[in-house]
Structures are given as C-alpha cells and as structure tokens.
Amino acid sequence: MSAYLALRGVSPGPLFIFPGEAPVTKSFFATQLKKSLTWAGLSPSCYKGHSFRIGAATAAAMQGVSDEEIQRMGRWQSHAFKKYIRIPMLHLR
Known part of the structure; x- marks a missing residue:
C-alpha cells in the first residue's frame, strides 16, 4: 500500500x-x-467490495476517529455509515 x-x-x-x-x-x-x-x-463468495467500506469504517472507529471524519472519508451524505461499524462486543460472564 x-x-x-x-x-x-x-x-x-x-x-x-x-x-x-x-x-x-x-x-x-x-x-x-x-x-x-x-x-x-x-472463497470470493465471502468477500465483496463493500467489505472494504465496513472494514475501513470499523478500523477508523476503533482508532477513535470521529463520526464526522469517518463520514467524510467514506463520502457518506447521511448517518448510514454507522451501520457499517462492527466493533466486537466484550462478553462478560
């Protein structure tokens, strides 16, 4: 890269x-x-181009990038980007 x-x-x-x-x-x-x-x-069936938008939004959020910056980087005009952020939840017993 x-x-x-x-x-x-x-x-x-x-x-x-x-x-x-x-x-x-x-x-x-x-x-x-x-x-x-x-x-x-x-397997190509497990990955699509959209996977990169999900990965980039998630990685940015995990690094503390602001919502506004994530929205700008992904060229989102709405708050739809929030559904792309997939931060793993900690499961406590």
Missing part, C-alpha cells in the same frame, strides 16, 4: 485511481478482488 500511495500522490479524490487519475470502477475492482481471492485460496 505504501508503494501505491507513493505512486498515486496526494491529489484529492478516490483512493484507487488508474494512471491519469481516472477512478477505478466498481466492476474493475470487483473483478480484481475476485481474482486475488481465488489466487490466495480464499
């Missing part, structure tokens, strides 16, 4: 872009994700 970010630069916009700064399409991302998972011996 560090190597990609060094090549991508700091221009605003989507994280994943093609050379020339065109955004990577959902269909391209989904196809590449499926190929990568298959290559790694993982």
